[in-house]
Amino acid sequence: MEPPLAHARRGCIPWNGLLLAVPLITFWKLLTTVKPTIESVPINAAEGTDVLLLVHSVTGDLLGYSWYRGERVENNQIIASHRIDDSTSTTGLAHSGRETIYPNGSLLFQNVTQHDTGYYTLFMIKNDLQTESLAAQLRVYLDSTQGGSSGLSGGAIAGIVIGVLAGVALI
Numbered sequence: 001m002e003p004p005l006a007h008a009r010r011g012c013i014p015w016n017g018l019l020l021a022v023p024l025i026t027f028w029k030l031l032t033t034v035k036p037t038i039e040s041v042p043i044n045a046a047e048g049t050d051v052l053l054l055v056h057s058v059t060g061d062l063l064g065y066s067w068y069r070g071e072r073v074e075n076n077q078i079i080a081s082h083r084i085d086d087s088t089s090t091t092g093l094a095h096s097g098r099e100t101i102y103p104n105g106s107l108l109f110q111n112v113t114q115h116d117t118g119y120y121t122l123f124m125i126k127n128d129l130q131t132e133s134l135a136a137q138l139r140v141y142l143d144s145t146q147g148g149s150s151g152l153s154g155g156a157i158a159g160i161v162i163g164v165l166a167g168v169a170l171i
Contacts, residue, residue, distance in 0.1 A: 036105075038122060038136035041160065046143035051112050052157060053120060053136050054164065055105035061127045065105040068121040069094040071135050079107070079120070104164050108157060112140045 034057045045051045053067075066081040068074065078092030080101040089101050100108040105124070109116055117140045123133045 036122075036124070036132070036134060038134060040136060040138055044139045044141060045112050047113055047140055048111055048143075050157065051109045051116075051138060051140075052160060053107040053109075053122075053138065054160065055122065056164075058105055058124070062105075063125045063127055063129075065101065065125075066092075066123040067099070067101060067107045068123060069118070071119045071121055073121060073123050073133060102161050102165075104161065106161065106164065109138065112138070114140050114142060116140050 036058045037056045039054045039056060041052045041054050042049075055065075062084055064081060064083040064085075066073075067079040069077045069079055075093075077094045079094045079099050080089060080091050082089045082101045082103060082105070084103065087103060091099075098110045098112075100110070102108070105122060107120065107122075116138055119135050119137050121133055121135045123131065125131055
């Protein structure tokens with residue numbers, strides 16, 4: 001009579017390949033489930049400076065973006081929308097004339113005021129018509145020690161936007 005171990009070896013599974021595949025599948029799943037995030041650049045802005053709500057980790061399967069003032073998606077609070085298929089942007093009722101929406105979903109505020117302090121919501125519509133939204137906080141303070149503005153320069157903003165677009169294109 002053969003020991004039980006001998007039976008197990010006859011139809012054995014290549015465990016080495018399986019052990020290698022599991023971490024790779026797990027890693028791939030983590031890469032494909034990265035959630036979008038929003039970063040305020042700078043985090044705290046002096047009144048009169050420019051602020052970029054920079055969107056990270058957006059997948060390429062989107063129809064478009066919309067930005068809203070506040071933590072909810074309400075038609076009367078829409079700032080701007082961008083359609084990806086034809087690269088058109090439109091402004092909404094909450095647009096002050098100082099906001100610019102970019103093709104990567106980021107939103108630029110120029111010459112911020114304390115009135116701009118608060119939450120902003122990014123609403124994304126995917127190709128399969130599913131939606132996702134996330135909020136970011138914009139903080140503006142009155143800088144009494146400065147006479148002029150010291151926000152991001154136009155070149156710095158352009159560099160950030162181009163870098164993000166290049167990163168999205170690589171993904």
